[in-house]
Amino acid sequence: MKHIEFYLDFISPYAYLAFEKLPEALKGISYRVTHKPVLFAALLKHHGQLGPAEIASKRDWTYRQVAWQAHVHGVALQLPASHPFNPLGLLRLAVACDASGEPNRYVCETIFRHAWQGGADAADAARLEALTARLAPSRSLQDATVKAQLQAHGEQALVLGLFGVPSFVVDGKVFWGFDALPMLRAYLLGDPWFEAGWDLPASVAQGIRR
Numbered sequence: 001m002k003h004i005e006f007y008l009d010f011i012s013p014y015a016y017l018a019f020e021k022l023p024e025a026l027k028g029i030s031y032r033v034t035h036k037p038v039l040f041a042a043l044l045k046h047h048g049q050l051g052p053a054e055i056a057s058k059r060d061w062t063y064r065q066v067a068w069q070a071h072v073h074g075v076a077l078q079l080p081a082s083h084p085f086n087p088l089g090l091l092r093l094a095v096a097c098d099a100s101g102e103p104n105r106y107v108c109e110t111i112f113r114h115a116w117q118g119g120a121d122a123a124d125a126a127r128l129e130a131l132t133a134r135l136a137p138s139r140s141l142q143d144a145t146v147k148a149q150l151q152a153h154g155e156q157a158l159v160l161g162l163f164g165v166p167s168f169v170v171d172g173k174v175f176w177g178f179d180a181l182p183m184l185r186a187y188l189l190g191d192p193w194f195e196a197g198w199d200l201p202a203s204v205a206q207g208i209r210r
Helices: 014-023 040-047 056-073 088-096 105-116 125-135 146-159 178-188
Strands: 001-007 031-037 169-172 173-176
Touching: 001 014, 001 178, 014 056, 014 105, 014 178, 031 088, 031 105, 031 146, 040 146, 088 125, 088 146, 105 125, 169 178, 173 178
Parallel strands: 001 031
Antiparallel strands: 001 169, 169 173
């Protein structure tokens, strides 16, 4: 059985799509998943990048493409009232629901759907309070251990070289993005391409730098 670490942030529609389709994408494969909530903005800051929703034309395309992907894959998705939103409360809620800070699938599903179904304000304080009551975490969202575990997930992500969400880590290999699910499946099924293909980037010299 393979162990997959799934790094996610509820702010990402691609993480939502990947979360919803992961069981189907890996059907018939023996695996287990550990969910690792991380603050996507911290990854962007570390790498000196803007998020797709922070570039006007890319923002428009992202929402259109996400809506199309949801349509094609049969995933219920309505864009939230505003985006990007502050996901910190949702991330802390997820972490607070598990003693080790690694929420189960039900918790993640509930929070993802809170953000990406219904078209409401994902970060609204009243909605967060109701969602917290529904999930009934054993710790407060302001608990120091909750904050520390969330930060630790982010630090671990950077050590692994992660730069975005969703990211799936298995056997030390990182698979990034919703569109990486077929590649992840192929690896788990033992596709021989990975014996040589995975190390292909090492053969390409660094070109122009900006």
